[in-house]
Amino acid sequence: MSTALALAGVTAVLRDRLNDGLVNHNVAGILGSTVNVSVLAPDRVVPADGTEASQLNLFLYQVMPNASWRNQGLPSHDSSGRQRLTNQPLALDLYYLVSAYSGGDLHAEILLGYAMQLMHEFPIITREMIRTALSPSPDVGVVLPPALRALAECGLADQVELLRITPLALNAEESSKLWSATQSSLRPTAAYQVSVVLIEATRPALAPLPVLSRGEVDPISGRERGVMVSPSLVPALPTLEAIVPAAGQPVARLGHGIVLRGHHLNGSSRGVRIGNPRYEVSDVLTAGGANTAEQMELLIPLARAADFPVGVYEANARLIRPSESVPRESNRLAFTLAPDITNLPQNVARDGGGDALVTIEFTPELRAGQRATLLVGQREVPPQSFTAPTASLDFLIEQAEVGQHLVRLRIDGIDSPIVNYSTTPPTFLDLRLTIT
Secondary structure, three states: OEOOOHHHHHHHHHHHHHHHHHHHOOHHHHHOOOOEEEOOOHHHHOOOOOOOOOEEEEEEEEEEEOOOOOOOOOOOEOOOOOOEOOOOOEEEEEEEEEEEEOOOOOHHHHHHHHHHHHHHHOOEEOHHHHHHHHOOOHHHOOOOOHHHHHHHHOOHHHOOOOEEEEEEOOOHHHHHHHHHHOOOOOOOEEEEEEEEEEEOOOOOOOOOOOOOOOOOEOOOOOOEOOOOOOOOOOOOOOEEEEEEEHHHOOOEOOOOEEEEEEEOOOOEEEEEEEEEHHHOEEEEEEOEOOOOOOEEEEEOOHHHHHHOOOEEEEEEEEEEOOOOOOOEEOOOEEEEEOOEEOOOOEEEOOOOOOOEEEEEEEEEEEOOOOOEEEEEOOEEEOEOOOOOOEEEEEEEEOOOOOEEEEEEEEEOOEEOOOEEOOOOOOEEOOOEEEEO
16 A cells, blocks of 8 residues: 555656656657656746746646545444544545647647657556656765655555556547636646555554464364354344333333343343443443343443433343353444433422422433433423532523423433333323422
């Protein structure tokens, strides 16, 4: 793979090839004047107060992603989006204009003809060409500028793909747009595509260890077990199919059980890994319930309320299957941990202005950055000022309506449970605020 210097490296290699070709064909002798190759924007080639010299100009006018390499190395991150799995290469196609500038009659046509011949004769830039162009011999006797010296380390000669030069056909409209955009006069020009430049990312990624064996070794034949074929559509791996909070609730709560349903969940050292990337929560809790293949139970204890804030969590089973010694982890499913009000029902009296001040206690604690509101009936009430973390909030209900009101606490859009789904038909939980 190459580095970010590869774009400049390609331009330098092409300029070197054009220079060498002009020298080898004695173009300067043919024209009767010196000839050089520049790598400037077209509007900067001809000085405003000078004369136009005979020269070629190489201009990188566009860089596009390479379609063939664009999806290589995916996925590049894990499900949390934080751990890099692979470094996907930045694959680019470079588009150049080779223009001929004339200091005399027919000079432009002669220069462009030799340039196109050189591009045609060397459609593939070899690794030797790149090394020669970017790492000139020490006996040249010229001290290169720092930018050119840095190009020797761009890695262009060592990337897995060779550079291929392909001529492009620009119609009159495309040429007109390009020269108008550069605010310069039209010159005899040929367009080329150079593909592909692979720039490697340098961020650290996971590097899996090599596989030592494919299963157990048969003591008689000495062959590895390899892949086992099972006559079933159900994979023989721990798999979660559903996460069901207690009492038929759609959300989980601290101190209330959670059932994880699936298959191949039996074994030893059973646990459940739960995580929340936003709050950097990642913990393994011991699974409860009977050791069955169809389900395992999880309980987040109230004593750990400070460790698990309200939010959306991912969970996966972790266990050692029978006849195995290495732990296995299942797929991941998401569940929502909701707030739970702990001091309702209660009675609150209005003050002389008709306002009611109510204190709501809840679990888990409200973290810094979380937004909380109280839903009194259908009315949403913001909290009074508070300092996070806290498990208690004060709410001032202005012009409070006398009577009983069902109450919900909403944190980051997640409401505390208010419906009792264990009855038929469902009823409301006794989370009422009586205002007198």
